[in-house]
Amino acid sequence: MVAESELNTGVLLFLPYRALENRVFAALAESGFDDFTPAQARVMQRIGPDGTRLTELAEQAQVTKQTAGFLVDQLEKAGYVRRVPDPTDRRARLVCLADKARAAKETADLVVAEVEQEWEEHLGKRRTKQLREALTLLREITDPWA
């Protein structure tokens, strides 16, 4: 009914993003990682290798400190993260990934690679490269934490 090219770029970006996310969650659930939610995952993704402060997670995930705290609480209960004192600031604590989270991340990374492979097969090598190039460039003006 609507011509393909009429869709705005936002929708065009969102469609494959959601497809990828759905695939990853399905695979994770199949591997037994079914005890966390998308919202929790979005926070977990942002945790750096040396741990990250709650406030920083909140900013990057674009939620309030309270929300981030709530999600981290649940992740902690489920055994995906630990909170350790920040040696440089006694007010703060660092949220760190636990082994369980690293295992889940491995599974997720595998699926992402798989889907990216499928996309490349569909688009061809040249267009895939162009796509990533354009998106990376776009990040400069759309990602506050670039």
Added chain:
Amino acid sequence: MVAESELNTGVLLFLPYRALENRVFAALAESGFDDFTPAQARVMQRIGPDGTRLTELAEQAQVTKQTAGFLVDQLEKAGYVRRVPDPTDRRARLVCLADKARAAKETADLVVAEVEQEWEEHLGKRRTKQLREALTLLREITDPWA
């Protein structure tokens, strides 16, 4: 800390999408359309010019009928949509856009065009074309309603 190119394509897709969405919502709110939520907007977006059935909206927005019904209720109360009987099926009703929604859509479209213009300025004409081309192609394997 992390090299740009290390980011997976999913994140790369999501970043500009969210940037665009944020811009649109900010502009809408500024124009007085601050009485609906992102979830409601996602449903409203899917309503066709001649109205669309609730069940169809639910499928396309990837939520249950109940959720879609809830969101449409709120949109109806806020005056964005009307429900009219479906002449071809007495069980069904068509959810139609009201004038208020059309006005909001106009504002939104303007902002989308503006942002797309900015993106094109940053990327250049060639890369923009390549981006849209790749995304449109990708839609074939990622959009169930393509």
Added chain:
DNA sequence: GACTTTGGTCAGAGTCACTGACTAGTTTAG
């Protein structure tokens, strides 16, 4: 040492989304 900023929590409320169970028209098989 008082003042401001920053990291984080607690309490309460509203929104979003789901499952399950149900009513009421529509379509289909015998």
Added chain:
DNA sequence: CTAAACTAGTCAGTGACTCTGACCAAAGTC
């Protein structure tokens, strides 16, 4: 043509997500 199967939509209940506002404690500033 009637019973069974399907489809459109609603109601009730629950859990998940997110927000605002108030607050405490440690750092940093003057």
